[in-house]
Amino acid sequence: xxxxxxxxxxxLGAVALGAMALPAVAxxxxxxxxxxxxxxxxxKGKAAEYFKRLVEERTNGRVVVEVYPNSQxxxxxxxxxxxxxxxxxxxxxxxAKLGSMGLREFxxxxxxxxxxxxxxxxxxxxxxxxxxLLKKAExxxxxxxxxxxxxxxxxxxxxxxxxPEDFKGLKLRIQSSKVLDAQMRALNALPQVLxxxxxxxxxxxxxxxxxxxxxxxxxxxKFHEVQKALTVTNHGYHGYLLLTNxxxxxxxxxxxxxxxxxxxxxSTAYFNSIAKQDDDAALDAIRKSGxxxxxxxxxxxxxxxxKALLPVHKMMAARxxxxxxxxIYKATGFDxxxx
Ligand code: LMR
Numbered sequence: 001x002x003x004x005x006x007x008x009x010x011x012l013g014a015v016a017l018g019a020m021a022l023p024a025v026a027x028x029x030x031x032x033x034x035x036x037x038x039x040x041x042x043x044k045g046k047a048a049e050y051f052k053r054l055v056e057e058r059t060n061g062r063v064v065v066e067v068y069p070n071s072q073x074x075x076x077x078x079x080x081x082x083x084x085x086x087x088x089x090x091x092x093x094x095x096a097k098l099g100s101m102g103l104r105e106f107x108x109x110x111x112x113x114x115x116x117x118x119x120x121x122x123x124x125x126x127x128x129x130x131x132x133l134l135k136k137a138e139x140x141x142x143x144x145x146x147x148x149x150x151x152x153x154x155x156x157x158x159x160x161x162x163x164p165e166d167f168k169g170l171k172l173r174i175q176s177s178k179v180l181d182a183q184m185r186a187l188n189a190l191p192q193v194l195x196x197x198x199x200x201x202x203x204x205x206x207x208x209x210x211x212x213x214x215x216x217x218x219x220x221x222k223f224h225e226v227q228k229a230l231t232v233t234n235h236g237y238h239g240y241l242l243l244t245n246x247x248x249x250x251x252x253x254x255x256x257x258x259x260x261x262x263x264x265x266x267s268t269a270y271f272n273s274i275a276k277q278d279d280d281a282a283l284d285a286i287r288k289s290g291x292x293x294x295x296x297x298x299x300x301x302x303x304x305x306x307k308a309l310l311p312v313h314k315m316m317a318a319r320x321x322x323x324x325x326x327x328i329y330k331a332t333g334f335d336x337x338x339x
Contacts, residue, residue: 029061029062030062030063030064031066032063032064032089032090033073033087033089034052034065034066034067034068034089034090035068035079035082036048036067036079036092037069037071037195037197038069038070038196038217039221040067040070042217042220042278043150043274043275043279044092044148044240044271045220046271046274047267047268048065048067048092049067050267050270050271051065051264052065054263054267055259055260058259058263059256063256063259063260068088070197071195071197074088075195075197075198076195076197077100079091079093080093080097083142083245084141084245086245086247088245089245089248090242090243090244091243091244092148092240092241092243093241095107095110095177095239096109096110096174096175096176096179097177098137099177100177101140102139103137103139104319104321105321106241107178107179107180107316107319108316108320108324108325108328109121109239110177111236111313111325112183112235112236112306112309112310112312113236113310114334115152115237116332116334118149118151118152120334121149121237121239122149122272123331123332124332125239126147129324129327129328129331134147137241141245142243142244142245142246143244143245143249143250144241145242145264146241146242146265146267146268147239147242148239148240148268148271148272148275149239149271149272150214150216150240151214151215151238151279152234153213153214153233153235153237154212154213154218154230154231154233154234155211155230155235156210156211156213156218156223156224156227156230156231156292157172157210157228157229158210158228159228161210161229161233162297162298162301163301163304164188164304164305164308167187167189169188169190170210171189171190171192171209171210172184172189172208172209172211172212173191173192173193173199173202173203173211173212174191174194174211175193175196179312179319179320180236181193182316183235183236183309183312186311186312187308192207192208194207194208196221199223200222200223200226203227204226211227212233212235213238214238215279215283216275216279218286219283219285224289224292225289225292227292228292228293229292229293230292232294232295232296233302233305235305242264242268313325313336
């Protein structure tokens with residue numbers, strides 16, 4: 001009797017083990033490392049967590065997404081190299097960071113006052129021009145997956161920036177984009193490239209005098225606590241390109257790539273639905289904090305800044321592509337002669 005039950009136990013044990021082993025063998029767990037430089041409660045941080053939830057639910061945990069916010073794993077420049085090496089599988093850098101890896105066309109989005117509204121920007125990012133640009137990202141070992149339309153950039157500094165004259169001689173932090181370099185030089189400011197994770201301290205210690213970002217980044221990074229004035233310029237569109245490692249993506253089992261593609265579509269819709277409301281809530285919170293002066297431009301002051309910055313479009317046409325700029329003007333009805 002005892003022997004019989006012992007043999008049963010052994011058989012059952014073996015079957016159970018076998019059963020457990022079988023699915024694991026057939027369906028190895030896949031880990032996606034998603035690295036980014038903003039906080040977990042900034043729009044990109046929330047969308048990364050949303051993506052994680054969708055993917056893990058829809059694959060019953062077969063795909064695990066590890067999200068690393070706040071440059072925990074890599075800073076701006078390093079994260080792109082890490083993606084190309086396959087050390088991480090997902091990133092969502094701002095377009096401004098793509099020029100330094102040879103994708104100069106994406107710096108077109110840094111052109112000052114290119115879009116009058118997010119609706120105009122999305123005519124490009126979510127339309128045929130965006131699709132063409134995604135194909136361009138199909139190089140250098142990466143694959144472009146989606147555009148996440150964040151918001152518009154504002155200026156912070158220790159004085160209001162109402163006129164081009166107010167920018168003169170200021171050391172202003174920029175992302176590693178030649179277009180942003182030209183934008184600041186057009187205002188006689190001194191552009192300084194710094195990794196996002198270094199900006200707060202550089203503002204606090206005076207290494208730089210100011211910076212540009214949407215309200216949601218200014219608030220979540222506490223830049224408003226170390227800057228006397230936030231000038232509402234809306235001078236530049238700010239968004240992200242969701243990127244993956246091409247080999248990782250191409251070698252995924254087809255059915256899993258399908259699940260991930262749908263999760264990316266849903267996370268993009270989620271991101272684009274929260275970005276504006278988070279940005280408005282950030283402005284409210286900054287205003288309530290009373291820690292920095294919110295400076296609203298008059299229509300004349302805004303026109304003055306636009307006039308000073310529009311020449312940057314022509315200056316950068318050779319770098320980003322004159323044809324691309326013209327196709328964006330056509331898609332949005334942008335008329336430079338209005339300035
Ligand atoms: C910056 O570097 O200023 C931002 O683009 C960072 C980010 O990813 O939002």
